[in-house]
Amino acid sequence: MKFRPMRFDLYLGRSVFGTVLLTWAVLLGLDVVMAFSGEFKDVGKGGYTIGHAAAWVLYTVPRRAYTFFPTAAVIGSLMGLGQLAATSELTALRALGLSRKRLSASVAIALSLLTAVMVLTGETLAPWAQSRADDIRMSAKWGNDMAVARYSGVWAREGDTFLNAGAGDEQLLPGGGTKLVLRDVRLYKIGDDGKLASLTYAGTAEHGDTGWVLSKVRRDTFGERSATRETVESEPWNSKLDAAALASGISKPRNLRASDLRTSIEYRKRNGLDARDYEDIYWSRWFYPVNVLALCLAAVPFAFGSLRSGGMGKRLFLGILFALGFWLLQLFFGRMAGALKFDYRIAYALPPIVMLVVSGMLFRRKSG
Incomplete structure (x- = not known):
């Protein structure tokens, strides 16, 4: 099938663009309001104010937009195509000799542009803005004794x-509550003369x-002219460092760029x-554009027929159903x-394959 951009491609693209952007704005707006209200409980801790909370939420908007785009894309696509189907515009285009595959290609091209912008945002603006948001929160809550290094995890004084600490996470305790576990820990003690007095490594x-x-x-x-080493299996550490502050300083994998994730994987x-x-x-980053397009293309067959007699509620329900199912x-x-320890590339390739197979079956069924 040869693809040459035509006037109806622009028309379909504009219709899908409008509903996707509107859906995206609604989902993102709701998430931002909920995130901002959730920050109220931390206002007053240290120097954390409402202004800091607002700045933190604003800096996280690119990351939130990246996360919500696949859901907005499938709901917006169904709503846009559903409106065209309800007014018989899709039927008129079919009467001109355009196949369902050709119309689906027009939708895919339109969504590809937005997806490319989101992929670029997820690797540039979103990680930078999230890092700035974390810096604002830590500086306001815990002062200047906390910092996050790009490749070396969290630093504290x-x-x-x-x-x-190179890495860490919070783990649930059997009786309730959590405990913080830091890994690959190094403690640098500085003497009164400004020199390194001791270096402690802990697994x-x-x-x-x-x-x-x-x-x-x-x-x-380290002494004036000597160095001694001791090893112990376990020992208490008399420190008043706040575990909550350290937990907030640990960079979460989802907030890193793909290149930083690759560096972290190799380091570990x-x-x-x-x-x-x-x-x-x-690998979820690599399959992000594939997932968006596969999810939307799998939903396209419902625009030909079943949405023609349905209202906005039906389109919205189907869009949410597809997004949730995927x-x-x-x-x-x-x-x-994660449980069976097989390649994540296989795990992320299977869902879009399943969705595309289902889409192909629906296309053939409706065509028949």
């Missing part, structure tokens, strides 16, 4: 001791009800650390990949 640093505990500890202490593999959470997000399917395969 307590008196004459500097902490660096993990856990903060629970009893305070901090270091595991697999190796400590090098070199050091024998689990990198599957980063691989999950990394999300559950992707979540299922992603969890299976």
Whole structure:
């Protein structure tokens, strides 16, 4: 099938563009309002004010727009095509000799432009803005003793001791509550003369009800002309560092660029650390445009016939149903990949394949 842009391509593209952007604005607006209201509980902590909360939410808008675009694309596409079907405009285009595949190609081209913008945003503006948002929140809540390095995880200072953790996460406790686990931890203690007095390495640093505990500890202490090393399996760490502050400083994989995710994956593999959470997000970025187009194309057959007699509520319901079904399917395969330890590329390729197969079957059925 040869594709040459025609006037009706612009007409279809404009119709889909309008409804997708409107749906996108509604979803994004609701999410921003909910996020801003959720920040009220932290207002007053340290120097965190309503102004800081508003700035944090505004800086996270690019990341939120990136996240909501697939849902907005499928709902907006169905609403746009549904309006054309309800006014018999799709029927008129079919009467001119245009096939369903040709009309679907017009929709795909229109959505590809928006998808390309979102892919670019997800690798440039969104990570930068999210980093600025995190800096604003940490600086306001915890002061200037917290920082996030681009490749070295989180840094914190307590008196004459500097902490660096390569990674970390919060884990649920059996009896309720959470504990913070930092991995690949280094403690740099500076002497009164400004020189490095000791360097402590710990495989993990856990903060629970009893305070901090270091595991697999190796400590090098430096004298005027000597250096000594001691190793212990586990020891308590008398520190008043706030676990909540450290948890907020850990860069989440979903907020990193693909290049940074790749660097983190290689770093963790070199050091024998689990990198599957980063691989999950990394490959989801590569399959993002494929997922958007597959999801929308799978929904297109419903515009030919079933939406002609339906109202706006029916289109909205079908769009939400498709988005939710695809999300559950992707979540299922992603969890299976994590549990069975098979390649995430397979897990992210299967949902769009399933959706496109279903779409092809629907096309043939309606054509027959």
